[in-house]
Amino acid sequence: MGPLSPTSPIQQPPHSAGLSYKGLRAAIDPQSIPSPIDAIEIDREQWDDQPFGTLPGGHVPLSTTDYVAIDQGNSSPRYVRVSTWNMPSTSRLASDCEIPLAAVVQPLADQDPREEPVPLVDTGDIGPARCARCRGYINPWCKWVAGGMRWKCNLCLHETEVASEYFCNLDANMTRLDHLQRPELNKGTVDFAVPKDYWAPQSQPRIEALYQPVVPTSTSEKRPPEPMRYVFALDVSQEAMTSGFTQTICLQLLDLFYGYDAEDGTHVDPCFPPQSKVCILSYDRSIHFYDLSPRETDNPSMLVLPDLEDVFVPIRQGLFADVRESQRPITNLLTTLGATSNRFLETEAALGSALAACLATLAGKGGQVIVFPAVIPTIGLGALTTPEDISVLIGTEKEKSIFTPRHEDWQELGEQCAEEGIGVNMFFANNRPVDLASISVVSSLTGGQLYFHPRFDPARDGLVLHSELRRLLLRTTGYSCLMKIRCSQGLRITQHYGNFYKPPTSDLTFGTLDADKTISIVLEHTKALTEGEFAFLQSAVLYTTVAGERRVRVCNLGIQVAGMAGNVFRFADMDAVVCHLVRQSIHNTHSQKIAKIQEQLTDKCAAILLAYRKYCAASAPASQLIIPEAFRALPLYTLAIMKSRPLKAQNVVTDVRLYHAHKIMAMSARATMQHLHPRLMALHDLTMRAAMPDPQTGQMRLPGLMRASYIFMESYGIYLIDNEELMVLWIGSDASPQLLKDLFDVDDFLHVDPKITQLPVLPTRLSGQVRNIIAYRHAQRGWTPKLSISRQNMDGAELEFADMLVEDKNNAAMSYLDYLCLVHKQINAVLTGGSSSNSNRNSYKSAPW
Template sequence: MYAHGTSSHIPQPPHSAGTPYKGLRAAIDPSQIPSPIDAIELDREKWEEEPYPTLPGKHAPLSTTDYVAIDQGNSSPRYVRMSTWNMPSSSRLASDCEVPIAAVIQPFADQDPREEPVPLVETGDLGPARCERCRGYINPWCIWVSNGARWKCNLCNHETEVAPEYHCALDSNLLRLDHLQRPELNKGTVDFAVPEEYWAPHPPPHIRPLYCSMLPDSSNSRRKPAPMDYVFAFDVSQDAVRLGFLQTACNVLLELLYGHDDSVIPCFPPSSRIAILAYDRTLQFYNLSSEIVGQPPMLVVPDVDDVFLPSTTGFFADPIESRDAIVKLLTALPTRHEQMFDTEAALGSALSASLAALTGRGGQVVVFASSIPTIGVGALEPLVDESSLYGTDKERTLFEPREETWKDIGEQCAAEGVGISIFLGPARPIDVASIGLPSSLSGGELYFFPRFDPVRDAPSFASYFRRLVSRTTVYSGSMRVRCSVGLRVAKQYGNFFESAAADLEFGTIDADKTIVVALEHARTLDDRQYAFIQSAILYTTREGQRRVRVHNLALRVVTLAGNVFQYADMDATVSLLIRESIAKLPSYRFAQIHESLTEKCALILYAYRKFCAASAVPTQLLLPEAFRTLPAYLLAMMKTKPLKGRSVTADVRNYYAHKIFAMSARSVMQHLYPRMLALHDLNDDIALPGANGRVDLPSLMRPSHLFMESHGVYLIDNEDAMMLWIGASVSPQLLKDLLDVDDIMQIDPHMLCLPELPTRLSTQVRNILAHRFAQRGYTPKFTVVRQNMDGAEIEFSDMLVEDQNNAAMSYVDYLCLVHKQIHTALTTGASIASHSGFRSMPW
């Protein structure tokens, strides 16, 4: 511990302006208001030793907790998390409670290493048993009748005859005798290996095809599963070369394919092939055949408006067999274009060519782009000054594609089983709203490095790229969520293409992607029965097997508001509310979206007071246990980059909107309310291996300057950026132990990682960072900030979400505002719902 004898709390660091509270309010001690940290720490203590059994009727661990789930017929909350684990019996009760009903589904979430892997069920030519009426899959909640000859679907109550090959007699408990030997009858999450009828179909011809196909029409209406292929498309225009973006992309790809010394190990999937193309004013295709000696031959397509593949020979290659050709090409590509001065890059045409290469087989496209595409397919005009659009009717156009072709690219990729991930390293605005749409619709991902600097951005670029290639990724996905009688799907949020049949189509979907499904009542539910939800996603693995992953959930049905609130889940509720808010960006102004969030917060807390604590005095602020810190998270939503005040560019807003739309519940919670640690105050035994080999992690602190001291060193992490703030009065010994300097002026503000020192503090902090890397699989950008010395302190201060900043109130003031609305409604009977025109036409 390096704390001084007297505490000296710091004034608020420089920040983007906030909004003061209007009117009088009582003096409130910030340390006495509900803290998200308290709930996070209590939950962590509870579940770090105790496994979580998934049967209905228990509180699920928070998404921020590392826990071990035991699948007892219900899927782990890691895969499916509900906004309330007690389903309201009627739409009236749901409306009274104001708690939205939603499922947060992360089909391929990374498991805790202590958990059993998802079982794979081989079904042969028969395929998995399915309901004849609703097509739901067999699961642990089905009922067996007629001595096992029929089974009753838990979703639609229809009885289906059992195939003779699948028949088994029942025991005295009306369970099959082979119940324990069949994972699909006792596990909530299973994978089914499926026969040919489940192969991905070839999509019908498009009215507006993006390319001239050279492939013959397949006689088979379905495509045979095969290992996932990759196309890497490099922007070789002047900006990409000048910024060092092209050089960095080529270097990192080489490391992922073949490693580097002993420090970087290769991680590319061994069963996959790759293709490489480059683009500027033309498209440049390379023959990577293993027979090639010297530099790979290049075929150029000069007509970027009429895209076609000049040849399919040698375009895809095995990285091991064609190592010489690939290394020579990636090494030569940056230097080959150093003397080229092409300022234009046909990004849309490169995507069309990549789609043409993967048509009929599916796969993944990884694109590197630095220039706005002003020529070729989907050509865009350079952006006008966007500040002139704010506050006008044209403001909403900043959040919509300016050219419909980008939507067509995304839809055709999703239909063909092709996912697009784009690394953006622009020097100037690049119109993320347009060119990011193919990624959003195909289930891919965006990575954004504005004003790319190789020294500053290369480490995080490499980390994100490695995570993209190494995480669980599948392709040609099609997903449907089914509910039991009385419930229906109302809305679905995420990065996918929703077909006319309401199926979700994914070119690719990976371990980090999450879908949020809002549910509503179709009729009253029977509180003597469970309510059921089943998610099924049909996909092809990276190794080339066709499977269905099924998640099942049984929920208790309740008739009292108190029971709904008792088992409400804030993580899932927040995940839904932020997606609903971001979805409003093309239709509503920021102030209206903020007003809607505050109204929703007040309505939920008012409903609890009205139906669960009516006898309490109106002046008392009573909060349901599950939603004690809901105001903190809703305020944090207003401070996120997509939704905050006007100091954020449209590209940044659209990038974060794309990112948040597919975030897991854990990532959403940690992005909204950053994790903050006081490094100068660590106990001697924390974050070091104990006698049992386990590493205990330190407690977090609240992200507010009110709890910081000028002699402190603090680490803050919001999943996207990690910052180390060093107080002006810091102890020289602490600096020596952590950074190997003894004066704050000697600190290099441009350092990209902490030095590896033999001191206890250095080991503790590096263990904490290693744990966070293991949790999410990548390392975000790292920045060192010195108090009152570095410009990045503004960004650090804006991450202190409890403070008054980001064009919004402080947490204390916001809590007063919400309480005032609830108090007014309780004492006057006035409606909390605003009448300021939010529900009228906004533009």
């Protein structure tokens, strides 16, 4: 067998341990195998200068592409993506194609700033028109009958009477005369302002409540929507204080409440919602409440709750405050909390009891909790013991216990918060394990988010923490949310994946739902669909906005029905399929061993490619691996799923595994694809115009991406890789002194400071280009991940960099080339009646990718 490629000047680091392919392997040039980069660049070129119309019938942009969508009655793929835009007409066809019927729904997703905003429809006290049978919402796919007196639901085909206030005559085409003036009749995505009937219900008292409830002030069964309330709970234990974590949080909250002056001298306005009120708690072995009422004295009074088992709110007046009216007490409180002088510091902190206190403060109102734990809660509600290193259980019969909460109180906390309309976000800054398997359940059930800063260092992590907090406050967020996804006759939903609570008798429940959160669903046939017609999906989210308005966000999708496998594959959406596969795999870790899940992933990948081979390319020789255009990179993404932190076969710190599992379960399609296959870019090879604003349009064009492998790198290069969690700037040992001078203001590889967290601002073109690239990606996601510097064979960050090169042999898994051979081997074995692919040494030589 010949060499894989010309000898690379860079050798893969020895610490990047992986598996080797067992069997004969063809002499294949790695540059000839399918890569997602080609499709990403072609798609970017296609939609760079033309808008995407959402009418069904064409190919949709990839999730990784920036595009402008024009809503023509179907929701933009930003809100809903399906695994194929040609729905199989029968369950038999769906089974033959092997493509999972799934949809990825991100109802509050950010729009491109060039797009029209989602319209708000207010129909007054009558509320939005809804089907009398299935309760689906009026939408552009409904039909009008009986002269406009009734409308026919596209989901269940029932005809519903039109309210007299909503009636309008029809024209000759059976279209309402006010069609163009009614966004709900011509837009796929709309917000409905809703009346009192849609207000959040008062939650029912629990038999075993986690706190002492306050005597209700209202006997109403509904609670009026109010601006969102925020509770900040700060850990003031010894570890949180001495690491600088609490002080950093206090200073950053002041910046977010009242604005600050940036390093370049510009003033940054406050980003805390002006209508909202804030409550600040602190906790260690007791819970501390503060009276933030504006008064003559500057220092707020503190009330201490020492009994961690009997949690209640000892203060009502001044518990929540307007940040502007109470600027002096809030400023003094946060300044005092952050100081460690003259204080006796406790070593323990009761996180569970603190969360129960947050629940008690927001009960009957809903809102958002942001808590900052630094140590494992060994006292109070849900007390945990310091966990042993259970990562060694991977591969054993006890492996599933890694993902199981060790105390039922955390599950109960999450459920009660979700029912009260409270979302819980947690910023961890721990030096030792904290048992995320138990604690993270609270965030997962409430639709909240985890942030992870182990071994917190203010100089290294402060900037990232600040951007995460800012994004949390600025992104579109709703609270007290209920979500229902409906589908048309002939289909049904069998499974939901994501971070939410599903009560036995209610719809999906979220304490909070925000622009970064996504869920996925699995569909199956209940009867045959009519070829040439449409199948429909409708997602409806009932939520209260940050400003205190009760709304329903409705997303509608009409999908063409196909009767041939070729059309199903032609319009398949790999991004949706990959999102489904990774979520399903993480969900299965609670019941199956990781090794079994990895086998199932490989089997599913091979089954999809085999189905295409059998039903769309049956005449090709059995020795050829035929890959459909829509799934050109499916083997690579399948391998990347197996290399992801939640599903790695090798030892991964348990808290790290759980953190990434929680995060991926709620990631958008774009973030998922870019996390699994990180974006790698050569910075030493930028053209003069790359990453520089166009003088006429102001638009900036990013340079092209490259394959994620050491094979394609050079020792004189400088590379930037980004996996949505971490950015690493890798510097080759032979990098030009001029490049180093232009980027770091040093002329020696050894003089580059690996501890910097931001690039220096230099008057060179290269410095401006690279800072523009980082700033552009910051703007895309609304926050900036940690930036690490890795000098070749010198810095520890190269471990992370090497693991992100998913095409190499690492992460206890094969290289992409070897894995492709393994998938081909499975397919070939089936096509040849079970014979081993090793029996024909030349079977791979003519494989056209």
